[in-house]
Amino acid sequence: MHCMLRHNKLLTRFETDCSDVVKMVSTPEEWPAFAILLDEVDRCKRSFTSFSIAHIPRTKNTKADKLARSARALPTDVYYVNSVSPTWIPELV
Template sequence: MLVHNKRRMNFQTDSAQLVKMVSKPAEWPAFAILLEEVEHCRGMFQAFSLTYIPRTKNTRADKLARSARAQPHDVYYINSVPRIPLPGPV
């Protein structure tokens, strides 16, 4: 989305727990590293929201999720947003 200059985003998920984790990261210390990455990415947007939507209300996403689970290979996440390097010593 950032590559396409989409700075105001509402992401939707079928995981109510994920929404709770992102909204109250301090309550999920076991996921601190991952939630820090979410916060880092969130900061790149002018507006960012994460909304829970049940699978029963989104049949297209449910179909995609089911087909992904049926694939015979692993699925890997690769962050495509390059980090900004810190400036070197002055």
């Protein structure tokens, strides 16, 4: 979310394969153990002109699944957010 805001992408739809993340963002009061993190999510949400988050099963998003699998195969942690893959990540199908 911070990355999208820094790049002035204010009309954004986030998708995740974790249905709990969608539930947490939608009903933060039901997740008191994560209150500090969800407060930060809420602050960020209010900065967007349009914000939505949806669950998308990995079986419905093979490109993201392939990227996640290739990242797990790398010897170090990879944190990458962009709409274009860097050249060092193999082409996705």
